[in-house]
Every structure is written in structure tokens, then in C-alpha cells.
Amino acid sequence: MSQPELLITSGTVLLSLHGGVAHLHLNRPDAANGLDIPTLQDLIAALMRCHGERRVRVVLLTGAGANFCAGGDVHTFAGKGDELPEYIRQATVYLQAAISAMIHLDAPVIAAVQGFAAGGGGMGLVCAADVVIAGESARFLAGATRVAMAPDAGLSVTLPRLVGPRKATEMLLMNPVVKAPEALSLGLISQVVADAELQAAAMAYAQQMAEGAPRALAATKRLLWTGVGLGVDAAMPEESRTVAALCRTLDVREGLAAVIEKRTAQFEGQ
Structure with missing residues (x-):
């Protein structure tokens, strides 16, 4: 296969084109790919680039480092003090825009998850993806009520759609950490592979899907x-x-x- 075409090469979200597969890569490993406003803006920009690129047949979403996405950037949130409500209001608008862009993208979205997918960010991205391939290390956590917040990123709708209303209620209210095998049995994810094989397996899956009409x-x-x-x-x-x-x-x-x-x-x- 020819070398990938680099579309976005710097910032918190990278984008490259591998034939018909757009590889969208969250690039804040030191912050567990936590979503602050600049990262959300970069994510929306990358998704819009995918919307506008006719060669994109499938989008592969990955995260750098040990974790796919730990949700909102709690360190940023904690440092906002009295400005937190306004910051969260803005961040939620951007997050909703990103989730909507994923859902309305013509190209199917495949998420490859290692480590934690947590909060409205991590879980929201997982539930908005069309296919989710998880490494054995993957862990899923709703987490909002744990910090006295409520679900966002559409989770109150997308999570029950995937796992059923009873299990979604338990996950959203009690915040259990759901390991990859249980997530597979619940229908939250599509398949589990060894961590060492995750990236290659997800790209191979995406390229196979991209051969479709x-x-x-x-x-x-x-x-x-x-x-x-x-x-x-x-x-x-x-x-x-x-x-x-x-x-x-x-x-x-x-x-x-x-x-x-x-x-x-x-x-x-x-």
C-alpha cells in the first residue's frame, strides 16, 4: 500500500488518509486524550475535513497512549472555579457538535479502544461510532454522576440503544467499570482483540469495509x-x-x- 496522505499533522487531533480510510487520531496522551475546548475544536475540524473529502469511505478513530479517551479534561475543569459552568456550557456545545458530526458522516466510523473510554467524551465517542474494536485492556466508565454531573454527548439516548435501558440506567447511575469481555457481551462493542494487535486489526477491518460500495x-x-x-x-x-x-x-x-x-x-x- 502507498504511504498515507497526511492531512492534519499537528495539534491535539491528527488526520491521515490511507486509501479510503481516514485515520483520525486523538493526540493528547499525557492527558489521557481528555477533551478540553481546544481539543474539541480540533476534533470538529478534523471531522469536517472528513465530511468534505470525497475519498473518505471509512473513518478510523484512535487515541494516543495508554487510554483511548478519559472523557472531559477534569484538571482543566477543576481549575475553572466559578467560571466552570460557562466553560462546561461551551464545552458541551462543542462535544455535541462532534458527536453529531460522527453520526451524520456518510462514512462509517470505527473506534479502536485501549485503556479507558470514560465520561461523555470517551463513552460518547464509543456510542456514536458505528463499529467498536477494543483491546483486552479496554475499560468503559460513564462517570458523570460520580462527579455530580449528568450524562452528555447523547449518552442518555445512545447507551440505552446499545445495551438496553436497564443496563444503561445501572451504568449511568452506579458508574461500574465495564471490562472489555462484558462490554462485548452487552453489545457496547463489536469485538475484542489482543492489545498488541488492536491498531493493525482495526485498520485492516476499516480497509476491508472501505472496499464496499x-x-x-x-x-x-x-x-x-x-x-x-x-x-x-x-x-x-x-x-x-x-x-x-x-x-x-x-x-x-x-x-x-x-x-x-x-x-x-x-x-x-x-
């Missing part, structure tokens, strides 16, 4: 996110409209031909 991937992602709120009866007409629209694309013709000819399809996003 991009419009079909985007449409399926949208149906999955919107269908939960619609219910089955309301979702089926939208599915029908989506499939009919996709059947106008050249990728569908290529996919059908590849099945008949017993070969690998070559999708161009057209």
Missing part, C-alpha cells in the same frame, strides 16, 4: 441511526425508498455482475 454504506448507516426512533412500520418505507435510489447507481450493477461472475466487486461510489 460507499453510497450503500452511507445509506445503511443512515437507516440504522434513524430507524431506532421510527419503529419497524415507519422504517420499512424509508428502506424501500433507499434501496430503489441505490439501484440507480453503477455500483449496484457492478455488485450484481461480480456475484454472477464470481469475482470481487470494484466499487467506485457512482
Whole structure:
């Protein structure tokens, strides 16, 4: 494979393009990739770059160092004193924008998690991803009520969607540390691999997904996110409209031909 194209090379969030895979990398390892306002602004900028780059078929989200993301930057929060409410108000707006950008991105988002994914930041990013691959060291913690706050980053909606309302209530109110095997059994994550294999396994998974038909991937992602709120009866007409629209694309013709000819399809996003 050719060398990755470096799109954002400095700051708290890095971005590179590996063929059809955009690698978005949280880059504050000394702060456990905690999310303060500058980091959230960088994250939004990187996601917007992915939105605007037609070559991006899949986004791989990773974190530098021992932890994926420890949530909000508690040291920054603690130092704000009386200014904390206003700082949190601004930070929450940026965090919500980042989560919304992930969900509305056409490209599926794969998160590779090692160490802690905690708080509205870490857990929020996990629950907004479409696929989550975790190392054996991964730990998941909601954490908001532990510091007398409430869930943010959409967790009050996305977490019950993944693990069910009863388990989500327990996780949000009692703040248990959920280890990778339990997270897998709950449906919070997609698979567990050895820590030493995490980055390579996640990139290989992303590159395999990126070989799919991009419009079909985007449409399926949208149906999955919107269908939960619609219910089955309301979702089926939208599915029908989506499939009919996709059947106008050249990728569908290529996919059908590849099945008949017993070969690998070559999708161009057209």
C-alpha cells in the first residue's frame, strides 16, 4: 500500500488518509486524550475535513497512549472555579457538535479502544461510532454522576440503544467499570482483540469495509441511526425508498455482475 496522505499533522487531533480510510487520531496522551475546548475544536475540524473529502469511505478513530479517551479534561475543569459552568456550557456545545458530526458522516466510523473510554467524551465517542474494536485492556466508565454531573454527548439516548435501558440506567447511575469481555457481551462493542494487535486489526477491518460500495454504506448507516426512533412500520418505507435510489447507481450493477461472475466487486461510489 502507498504511504498515507497526511492531512492534519499537528495539534491535539491528527488526520491521515490511507486509501479510503481516514485515520483520525486523538493526540493528547499525557492527558489521557481528555477533551478540553481546544481539543474539541480540533476534533470538529478534523471531522469536517472528513465530511468534505470525497475519498473518505471509512473513518478510523484512535487515541494516543495508554487510554483511548478519559472523557472531559477534569484538571482543566477543576481549575475553572466559578467560571466552570460557562466553560462546561461551551464545552458541551462543542462535544455535541462532534458527536453529531460522527453520526451524520456518510462514512462509517470505527473506534479502536485501549485503556479507558470514560465520561461523555470517551463513552460518547464509543456510542456514536458505528463499529467498536477494543483491546483486552479496554475499560468503559460513564462517570458523570460520580462527579455530580449528568450524562452528555447523547449518552442518555445512545447507551440505552446499545445495551438496553436497564443496563444503561445501572451504568449511568452506579458508574461500574465495564471490562472489555462484558462490554462485548452487552453489545457496547463489536469485538475484542489482543492489545498488541488492536491498531493493525482495526485498520485492516476499516480497509476491508472501505472496499464496499460507499453510497450503500452511507445509506445503511443512515437507516440504522434513524430507524431506532421510527419503529419497524415507519422504517420499512424509508428502506424501500433507499434501496430503489441505490439501484440507480453503477455500483449496484457492478455488485450484481461480480456475484454472477464470481469475482470481487470494484466499487467506485457512482
